[in-house]
Amino acid sequence: MSHAPSPPRSVPALSVKAPTPEAGAAPRAGDRAAHPGTALVTGASSGIGAAVARRLAAEGGWRLVLNGRDATRLAQVADRAAATGYPADLSRPGAGRQLAEFALEHLGRVDLLVACAGIGWAGEFSSMPPRAIDEVIDVDLLATLHLVRELVPHMVQAGSGRVVIVGSLAGAVGVRGEAVYSAAKAALAAFADALRYELRGTGVRVSLVVPGVVDTPFFERRGVPYRRSRPRLVPPERVADAVWCAVSRGRDEVYVPRWLRLPARIRGAAPGLYRRLAATFG
Numbered sequence: 001m002s003h004a005p006s007p008p009r010s011v012p013a014l015s016v017k018a019p020t021p022e023a024g025a026a027p028r029a030g031d032r033a034a035h036p037g038t039a040l041v042t043g044a045s046s047g048i049g050a051a052v053a054r055r056l057a058a059e060g061g062w063r064l065v066l067n068g069r070d071a072t073r074l075a076q077v078a079d080r081a082a083a084t085g086y087p088a089d090l091s092r093p094g095a096g097r098q099l100a101e102f103a104l105e106h107l108g109r110v111d112l113l114v115a116c117a118g119i120g121w122a123g124e125f126s127s128m129p130p131r132a133i134d135e136v137i138d139v140d141l142l143a144t145l146h147l148v149r150e151l152v153p154h155m156v157q158a159g160s161g162r163v164v165i166v167g168s169l170a171g172a173v174g175v176r177g178e179a180v181y182s183a184a185k186a187a188l189a190a191f192a193d194a195l196r197y198e199l200r201g202t203g204v205r206v207s208l209v210v211p212g213v214v215d216t217p218f219f220e221r222r223g224v225p226y227r228r229s230r231p232r233l234v235p236p237e238r239v240a241d242a243v244w245c246a247v248s249r250g251r252d253e254v255y256v257p258r259w260l261r262l263p264a265r266i267r268g269a270a271p272g273l274y275r276r277l278a279a280t281f282g
Contacts, residue, residue, distance in 0.1 A: 036061045038107040040099070042090065042147065043116030045070040048166055048214060050077045051240035052114050057081035059244070065103045065110075067117070090117055090143035091135065100150035110151050114164045114243055115144045118184075122224035125179040133180050140184035145191065152195075152204060159203040164246050165192050166239070169212045169255075196252065207246035211239045211256040 039056055043049035045068025056062040057080075064083035068074040071087035078085035086102055088095050103110050118140045121132050148163055155161025170178055171185025189208055196206040215233040234257060242254040 037111035038063045038065075038103075038109055039112040039114065040065045040067065040103045040107075040110050040151070041114045041116060042067045042099075042144075043118060043166075044068045044077055044085075045073040045087075046077075047116070047218060048211070048236045048239045049114070049116035051236035052116060052243050053077055053081045053083060055237070055240040055244050057083065063107055065106055067099055069117075090147060091138035096143060096146035097150050100147060103151075104154060109154065109158055111155075111160065112162050112164070112247060113148065113151055114166070115147065116166045117143060118166070118168075118218075120178065120181050120218055122177050124177065128180065136180045137184055140181065141187050144188060148195070152199070155204045156199070156202045161204045162207065162247060163192075163195070163204070164207045164209060164243055166243070167192070167208050167210050169210055172210060205250060205252075207243075207251055208253045209239060209242045209246060209256065210253065211242070214239055214256075 036059065039062055041049050041053050041056070041064065044053045044066035049066070049068065050073075053064060053066050054077075056064060064078075064081055066074060066078050066081065066083045066085045067088060067090065068077070068085070069087065069089050071085075074085040074087050077083075084106060086099055088099055090096055090099065100110075119136060121128060121136055144165065148165075152161075152163065155163075165188050167188050168181070168185040169175075170182040171187075171189045174182045174186075189210070192206050192208040199206060211234070213233050214236050239256050242256045245251055246254050
């Protein structure tokens with residue numbers, strides 16, 4: 001499989017031009033009025049994560065920490081978003097804890113976590129190397145679970161916060177040739193539901209954004225281009241808009257584009273019919 005190389009485990013955070021509070025300092029009362037909040041975005045080197053970083057920066061006032069595995073690209077995104085970059089491979093043991101500690105120290109608190117990090121692999125499951133299976137599960141599922149586990153207790157203690165998980169239509173309906181990726185994204189969707197129920201009454205909200213096919217380097221890195229005629233590719237900015245909709249309007253679940261909710265509902269209401277249609281039309 002092909003994807004951006006992972007940086008060394010102990011890569012220092014990237015510096016940016018924008019002024020930030022002194023490390024470890026909690027936001028002052030006046031800061032809450034001047035800044036909409038603080039956010040940590042993963043998978044921000046490119047694609048959806050980079051688009052989310054740009055969207056939050058455009059909204060004004062957000063103080064951002066961005067994570068990604070490609071240190072060079074992350075530096076460029078962080079500079080344009082007036083953010084701080086923390087390059088790290090979250091699939092490495094302890095990386096989620098280290099990132100959470102850095103974000104909390106740098107920002108004082110994390111009001112919003114947007115988990116976008118993910119990789120893919122395309123091909124028949126019977127030919128998928130065991131190492132590739134582990135890598136997809138580690139990056140797409142376990143890395144997000146560990147990071148959420150580190151940050152949610154702090155949000156609960158603060159009495160507020162939001163976790164936005166970027167899933168995939170593949171997790172709602174399953175996609176031929178992407179069995180493990182579909183499984184990882186389905187697990188994230190179930191996790192988002194379960195966590196939302198657990199956190200009811202704490203002030204912490206959980207959102208799931210479900211994009212279809214997004215025009216990002218994802219397909220180039222997995223080594224197989226996107227060849228289907230439907231659904232059509234959408235720009236990552238549309239997914240960033242959906243993330244902002246979840247944050248600003250308190251949505252639990254947002255599909256991108258919205259019509260993709262239909263096949264997910266057909267599968268839930270009439271699974272037999274859906275399977276026949278999927279077998280015929282792919």
